[in-house]
Amino acid sequence: MKGFNVRFILPGSTKEAAVAGGTDLLSAAMKAGIVISASCGGEGLCGKCKVIIGQKKVLACETIVEHDLEVTIPRESLEIHEKGAAESEEFTKGVVLKRENAYPYFPLVTKVYLKLAAPTADDNVSDLDRICRELGKKVDSLHISTKLANVKFLSETLRDSDFEITVVLGYKEGGFSIIAVEPGDTTGRNYGFAFDIGTTTVVGQLIDLNSREILGTRIAFNKQASYGSDVITRIVFASAPEGLEKSHKAVTSNMNEMIDDLTGACGVNLGDIYAITCAGNMTMMHLLLKIDPSAIRKPPYIPTTTAFPAIHSSEAGIDANPKSLVSFLPGVGTYVGGDIVAGVLACGLFENDGLSLLIDIGTNGEIVLGNRDWMMGAAASAGPAFEGSGLSCGMKAVRGAIQKVDIDAGLNVKCDIIGGSKALGVCGSGYIDLLCQMLKRGIIDKAGKIDMNIKSSRARRGENVNEFVLAFKSETDAGKDIIITEDDIENLKRSKGAIYSAIISLLAKVGKDINEVAKIYIAGGFGNYLNIENAVSIGLLPDVKRGVYEFIGNSSLAGARMSLLSKEAFMVADGIAKSITYIDLSAEPTYMDEYVASLFFPHTNLRRFPSVRS
Amino acid sequence: MPIELIKEKCSSPINSVEIGVSGKKVVTIGGESAMPFLFDEGNMPNAPRVALEILDSEPAEWPEELIRPFGDSLKDPVGWAVKCVKDFGAGILCVRLQSTHPDYGSKDADHVIPILKSIIKETAVPLIVIGGGDDERDNIVLPKVSQALKGENCLLGIATQNNYKTLAATALADGHSIIAESPIDINIAKQVNILISDMGFNPHKILMHPTTTSLGYGMEYVYSIMERGRLAAFIGDKMLAMPFILFVGSEAWKTKEAKEAASAQGVNWEITTAVSMLQAGADLLVMRHPEAAENVRKYIEIVMNGGGKK
Numbered sequence: 001m002k003g004f005n006v007r008f009i010l011p012g013s014t015k016e017a018a019v020a021g022g023t024d025l026l027s028a029a030m031k032a033g034i035v036i037s038a039s040c041g042g043e044g045l046c047g048k049c050k051v052i053i054g055q056k057k058v059l060a061c062e063t064i065v066e067h068d069l070e071v072t073i074p075r076e077s078l079e080i081h082e083k084g085a086a087e088s089e090e091f092t093k094g095v096v097l098k099r100e101n102a103y104p105y106f107p108l109v110t111k112v113y114l115k116l117a118a119p120t121a122d123d124n125v126s127d128l129d130r131i132c133r134e135l136g137k138k139v140d141s142l143h144i145s146t147k148l149a150n151v152k153f154l155s156e157t158l159r160d161s162d163f164e165i166t167v168v169l170g171y172k173e174g175g176f177s178i179i180a181v182e183p184g185d186t187t188g189r190n191y192g193f194a195f196d197i198g199t200t201t202v203v204g205q206l207i208d209l210n211s212r213e214i215l216g217t218r219i220a221f222n223k224q225a226s227y228g229s230d231v232i233t234r235i236v237f238a239s240a241p242e243g244l245e246k247s248h249k250a251v252t253s254n255m256n257e258m259i260d261d262l263t264g265a266c267g268v269n270l271g272d273i274y275a276i277t278c279a280g281n282m283t284m285m286h287l288l289l290k291i292d293p294s295a296i297r298k299p300p301y302i303p304t305t306t307a308f309p310a311i312h313s314s315e316a317g318i319d320a321n322p323k324s325l326v327s328f329l330p331g332v333g334t335y336v337g338g339d340i341v342a343g344v345l346a347c348g349l350f351e352n353d354g355l356s357l358l359i360d361i362g363t364n365g366e367i368v369l370g371n372r373d374w375m376m377g378a379a380a381s382a383g384p385a386f387e388g389s390g391l392s393c394g395m396k397a398v399r400g401a402i403q404k405v406d407i408d409a410g411l412n413v414k415c416d417i418i419g420g421s422k423a424l425g426v427c428g429s430g431y432i433d434l435l436c437q438m439l440k441r442g443i444i445d446k447a448g449k450i451d452m453n454i455k456s457s458r459a460r461r462g463e464n465v466n467e468f469v470l471a472f473k474s475e476t477d478a479g480k481d482i483i484i485t486e487d488d489i490e491n492l493k494r495s496k497g498a499i500y501s502a503i504i505s506l507l508a509k510v511g512k513d514i515n516e517v518a519k520i521y522i523a524g525g526f527g528n529y530l531n532i533e534n535a536v537s538i539g540l541l542p543d544v545k546r547g548v549y550e551f552i553g554n555s556s557l558a559g560a561r562m563s564l565l566s567k568e569a570f571m572v573a574d575g576i577a578k579s580i581t582y583i584d585l586s587a588e589p590t591y592m593d594e595y596v597a598s599l600f601f602p603h604t605n606l607r608r609f610p611s612v613r614s
Numbered sequence: 615m616p617i618e619l620i621k622e623k624c625s626s627p628i629n630s631v632e633i634g635v636s637g638k639k640v641v642t643i644g645g646e647s648a649m650p651f652l653f654d655e656g657n658m659p660n661a662p663r664v665a666l667e668i669l670d671s672e673p674a675e676w677p678e679e680l681i682r683p684f685g686d687s688l689k690d691p692v693g694w695a696v697k698c699v700k701d702f703g704a705g706i707l708c709v710r711l712q713s714t715h716p717d718y719g720s721k722d723a724d725h726v727i728p729i730l731k732s733i734i735k736e737t738a739v740p741l742i743v744i745g746g747g748d749d750e751r752d753n754i755v756l757p758k759v760s761q762a763l764k765g766e767n768c769l770l771g772i773a774t775q776n777n778y779k780t781l782a783a784t785a786l787a788d789g790h791s792i793i794a795e796s797p798i799d800i801n802i803a804k805q806v807n808i809l810i811s812d813m814g815f816n817p818h819k820i821l822m823h824p825t826t827t828s829l830g831y832g833m834e835y836v837y838s839i840m841e842r843g844r845l846a847a848f849i850g851d852k853m854l855a856m857p858f859i860l861f862v863g864s865e866a867w868k869t870k871e872a873k874e875a876a877s878a879q880g881v882n883w884e885i886t887t888a889v890s891m892l893q894a895g896a897d898l899l900v901m902r903h904p905e906a907a908e909n910v911r912k913y914i915e916i917v918m919n920g921g922g923k924k
Contacts, residue, residue: 445809447775597801604801604808 333582342559354518397527400424539602634740644857715746863902
């Protein structure tokens, strides 16, 4: 088929892609490395992927390339508003920091330097046996496996290096495996990556496996966003021809960009990356590994597997040493994945005496309730709002994001911006503060509607809906006013309602009251800051003694990192996954009622929020 | 051994809402402290009431069966109103401002206010006034109507979760009561009541419309929502303690069973819907066919007197 050139004009830059005739613009943009919003997955339903050709606004998903084109992409159609770098953001908080080294240090991939005695007529065991004999003295394992590919050139490697070699040992399925043999002593160079692969957000961390130091972190919106904003739309997309391949490529491209970027920035060779751990929800793991996820969506909602075997990065198209070992934290059930198991590992809920609760505020808001004796897990389809996606000025918790908001009685808005520069947008914690302050100052009512009679030019009629201005264009780096619209508020209200109602429904399922919970861990990609008080006052979190709460940051990433650095931790995660009982809240008759009651600030039943009422 | 029936006592009765002004006629709606007609468990100080509905302009698509009793009076809203009160015994009237809706001429407040004033003058019964159903038009027309009827203590509608502020503010200023509507959802019903009360509106001047459907069209959903609301109110939920209003006439006469049948089926459809809603806890019914209304009033009289036992 004939090829055409498409030139994309973005705010502040241009990009090009050569595509075959018949390609839609959404795919063409993807090829140029541009992620256009399309929460419906390119079905022509959501109307978010608006682009401009000439003077005309068209939908990218419905526009087919039939000749060379010049396409302008307006800012609001772009899924990624910021560069995918988290810079020095600290992602781990509270108890997770303390537990970081709770398990013995033994990375999933470890390097062992061996100076072997050269074979003689008396000592005539094979090269491989020679290695294993020596390894047995250093590693506590009866059986060490390997693969043909590693044996094939062993003779040459050994003799070229005078029997001084470094064995790369991977830990998988409860045993050690030689995954590579390198000449000389390379033990000083052993690096790994920990990934948190979320529906909306992907976070990657480069770690020195020797010093256990985090060398850098990158954060980006999941490129699959062009294929839908929630897991259901993603599964539908993946079930279409080539959909699975595209979904897989999108997320590996996210990972590879981070690997490329971080190794470049830290001067690490790709060949020295031997270990990668991934924590993600069930659907994300299926898509990453190109496993057909379609049964997840159809009753009775069954995933192919909850535990994913370790692979070599080359099998998944991940840029690292092709022999490197990629391990996955095991999940529990259809909507409770390895990310939440990682979270339980990180916060230590499974060792607590008292009743504890872990709430991961993400696109799928996962919740685990329990203690050292039992655990139950459930998920709520919260949507990506608290991750800063799907909102008119939403962004991740990175430099330029408004993370704290205060509004005084005169309706003046004071914003605290990550990195201290001018604002680019608002992140999840900023939205929580904002809603709280707007309620407090009477800017919105309990249903989330903006009062247009307030004495401020900040409340105004936008293109289609009422909106409130946080920061005017001149005060920002966004190139436009930073606003929150009634549609944004509706989105946030649904998200907070889904999470709160899931908490209450799960507690009801086991006959517990929220006041019996001794410890509540709040996880999520909120960056450095989350105001629990404000989260309670908007009805996102239950109104209990504030001392019960602890904000632990991105616990999925922390759990992935702990597993990367300790095979014990990885084994514990396996045990955690097996001991959590999965509850499908959608099968609970009371869930829907709880949900609608939660679609109010803070809640329809004000008696549940005594501190907010007073 | 005789079985002793459990009697549930409520801790908190339904609000009593007055419509109309003293000197003329006043009706009190609500006030009950038991599920409908269970006099052993509590009181119903005020019998459920029936209002007849009229439109401010000639109805366009009414079936023959519904037109017949009114005849030419349908062309003249004031004459229609008088007929309802004098000939058909209506104690309350509900005027639907259909003419203000874009589909029916987008008439302004100037057009409907004289009609409403004449109706008040000629009939002197308490008045329910509801907008044409177009949010934008209602927000322009209803405030002016509210002002013009200041002091009449009307019942104005309809406020919804997404459109309540204008109506609530104006009804509050002019001393009227208000109808708060929700889409067959107990939580949203409560939310609208909270939102309106938050504006400083007296909860004792709010009636709830839980959405009406008719016989054969999911009536049981409305029934169960009303029942749940009532039970919550009786154990002390003040934000659900408002009396219920139901528009059974307009709903029953929407159905093909009512419209297409030549016989009295439409009337019976309206009666059955109304009686079911009374059993669900309706305090005020807005009906259309005078014969149906008459029968329902008789039914109310019977059940209020102990079900004809006496």
